[in-house]
Amino acid sequence: MTASTRTRPASERRLTAKGEATRARILDAASALVFAHGVTRTGVEDVQREAGVSASQLYHYFGDKQTLMRAVIAHQTAAILAVQQPELDALDTFEALGRWRDNLVTLQRSRHCAGGCPIGSIAAEIADDDPDARADLVDGFEQWEAPIRSGLATMRDRGLLRDGTDTDRLALALLAALQGGLVLTQTRRTTVPLETALDATIELIRSYATEPTPRPSC
Template structure:
């Protein structure tokens, strides 16, 4: 029976983290179906018995990878989420997303979306877990827009939830096109269009 994460020693947590990080890297680069336990073992520098000490099977490892990738994508944005209650804050988040893609040379796309594309029609539990990941991401964006609505910056009839979903959808579409074109311009255009719409719903612009 695999050990539960909450009962691990510090050394055990580090070993488990290394296994999950290796699995996330391999699945992101080569696909989930093509990733084997042997691939993960070699990349993480552990034994098969160590992997099965922490994970019952590949399915359990995939669940951990989804959680890991979700944290890896969202946690670096959390400080920015706290400042999304102004247009300047939204533009700073936009600039962060574009700069990140430039660092990666527009390779790989969104790790969460990559997993979603592989699981949405094949694994209901994974689909629901990934939907929750996007809900968590959307909630970070929505919090700032709710604050803008509460402080009177957004028009009273503006819907922060709808704006957050539209902003996240613009990001995802932009990331895909940036990946295909190896150029951040589609991402910049998509986000700028979304932000322009949000700005049009501010009281300052007479919405």
């Protein structure tokens, strides 16, 4: 066996179907534990126990906890985007923004407002101490922001928003409002902060409309 083969992580090698299943089981277990307890309070032994694998299996697929947590970030980012489909890729009308907002609120109610944002909570713990993980988090938030940006730009191009509207800035504001709303919703155990933050930002977006738009009925 060559040195390059020995040092090459399992995640970069082609895995058997059984290997893929084992890796996925470890990643699912780690993601659930991190969402429930955070990065610091999730130990490698906890993941082993939850996934039903040995230490050698876990380290074979992920190498160390840092590598595992970076995989968790990618996994949680994909899960966030999947949950918000298809609305997230069609935020090109005010009605679509409203449906997306309602789905986000409903999701937090179904979780009893626990857990916050799956990647935002990770960022709060490790972004200052792990540059590689922070870069992954930046990429994760960019994947989330991109369809919002695209949808608002489409609204401007269709004439729903005034020419010259800075849709990039509005998209960032909407994602920031979502993140802040999730933190307060998690802390207060009520969706009111999330609803308020999203409604205020969508109202800001409405202020750039080319003509008055009907407000959703209560």
